[in-house]
Amino acid sequence: MNGPWQVSPLMANVPLNPATFGQDEAGELYVAAYSSGQLLKLLPSIPSKDFNNDSFADLLWRRDVSGNVTAWFNDGSATPPGTAYGAADFAYSVAATGDFDGDGFDDVLWRRTTGEVLAWYLDGESPQLKGTRYYGQIDGAWKILGAADVDNDGSADIIWRRDTGEVLIWLLDNSVSGRRGTASPGIADPQTWDFIGTGDFDRDGQLDIVWRNKLNGSVLVWHLRNGALISTSQLGSTPLNWKLVAVADFDGDQYPDLLWRDNVGNVLLWLMDGTTLRSTVGYPGIDLGWQIQAVGDFDGDGIADILWRHSDGTALAWLLDHGNVKRTLFYGAVDPAWRIQGAVVAQ
Numbered sequence: 001m002n003g004p005w006q007v008s009p010l011m012a013n014v015p016l017n018p019a020t021f022g023q024d025e026a027g028e029l030y031v032a033a034y035s036s037g038q039l040l041k042l043l044p045s046i047p048s049k050d051f052n053n054d055s056f057a058d059l060l061w062r063r064d065v066s067g068n069v070t071a072w073f074n075d076g077s078a079t080p081p082g083t084a085y086g087a088a089d090f091a092y093s094v095a096a097t098g099d100f101d102g103d104g105f106d107d108v109l110w111r112r113t114t115g116e117v118l119a120w121y122l123d124g125e126s127p128q129l130k131g132t133r134y135y136g137q138i139d140g141a142w143k144i145l146g147a148a149d150v151d152n153d154g155s156a157d158i159i160w161r162r163d164t165g166e167v168l169i170w171l172l173d174n175s176v177s178g179r180r181g182t183a184s185p186g187i188a189d190p191q192t193w194d195f196i197g198t199g200d201f202d203r204d205g206q207l208d209i210v211w212r213n214k215l216n217g218s219v220l221v222w223h224l225r226n227g228a229l230i231s232t233s234q235l236g237s238t239p240l241n242w243k244l245v246a247v248a249d250f251d252g253d254q255y256p257d258l259l260w261r262d263n264v265g266n267v268l269l270w271l272m273d274g275t276t277l278r279s280t281v282g283y284p285g286i287d288l289g290w291q292i293q294a295v296g297d298f299d300g301d302g303i304a305d306i307l308w309r310h311s312d313g314t315a316l317a318w319l320l321d322h323g324n325v326k327r328t329l330f331y332g333a334v335d336p337a338w339r340i341q342g343a344v345v346a347q
Contacts, residue, residue: 049097049296049342052124053104057296059307060097060108060341061334062088069094069108069341073127076299078330083127085120094341096147098156100133100172108341109147109158115140117158135170135178142168148198150183150207151226159198159209165189167209169227183227185209193220197247199256201233201275210258212244213237219244219258221275233275242268246295246344248304251322259295259306261347264288267306269323281323291347293340298329309340 049058052073058080059072067087072080088110095111105124111117115137123130138160145159151171158170169183188195194214198207201221209222218237223230238244238260246259251271258270267283294307298317306318315331 049106049294050124051106051122052127054300055297055302056300057294057298057305058106059294060094061338062094062341063335064337064339070338071127074298076329078332080331085122085129095144096156096158097342098147098149099154100147100156101174102154107156109144111144117144133178135172145195146197148207150198150224152206157227159195161188161190161195163190171227183224185222185224185227185229194244196244199247201256201272203255203274210244210247210256214240216240217242235272235275236270236277243347245292245347248295250295250304250320252301252303257304257323259292261286261292263347265290267292271323283325288347292344294342294344307340309334312336313338 049060050056051058051071056074056076058074061070061072062068067090068084069086069088070082070084072082074080091113092110094108096109097106098109099105100107100109100119101121105122107122108120109117110120117135117138119133119135120129121131121133141163142160145161147156147158149155150157150169153173155172155174157172160168160170162168165187167185167188169185170179171181171183172178173180188211192213192215193211196210196212198209200206201208202223206225208224211220211222213220216237217240219235221233221235223233235258241263242260244258245261247256248259249255250257250259250269255272255274257272260268260270265286265288267286269281270277271279271281289311290308292306293309295304296307297303298305298307299319303320303322305320307315308318309315313333313336315334317329318325319327319329
């Protein structure tokens, strides 16, 4: 298995009584539960793009006008190697990334203006585009919120929301249709609830959905089981001038944490113990010329980091250690015509 091992925190939160561990051909780690007989995949607590399965978060870029797509394969250095995948018509936009074919390498999900949905299957070992998978067409009233392996089967699933609030999950696999089923966990009115991301807050081996109420500032977690809504948790609230930017493990305890930023540039981490706020870390007064673009493990230490980009194109990463900035990794200036795909919500 590539990358750092987080042994003690992870073992403390393995659901049920573990009987044995195993690893599949893609390098994913599984645990068999003694009491229930379930086979569960151990989920990463840092959502990020990893196109070559080396435990470093990668970046996907697309150029204005030309539509060219390229990826940086981060390796902890200021000059990560990259690869170009070619151009895509601007009728297509990147909707999400995730491992849609279960091979251990993240892929790119596209949505066409006419409603078609397709994935570029990437081969991170080459690296190259190894194929295209069409999932069909869906009414434009449905918007893709993101992609995540919500049913813990090794393949990323697509999370949708209709303009009227219904949430739908396409449970993907490698069957002829590409879908083994759907799940409808509930309704989240787009006028009230912003989708933020996913994370396993109750450590049951299945991802949960995080929402932010845009009217009162509260944060709500939908706890899912195979895409079905089991229960909900309220994590707290903040004033509405604070944006909830991302969900990831910023302190290495295997629980998802919350990244916030307010309208004058202050940044705040909620370090969570499951659904309980354990502590906070603040970073005051960051110039609003700098925007958070992504979160991911950019130095391979098992802890989420923060990627920033300035309006002039300069990119850098804050490399975190239990919430504190241990050093800054400067990538330098990148032509602003190149835009990072899948960037976090605007601050």
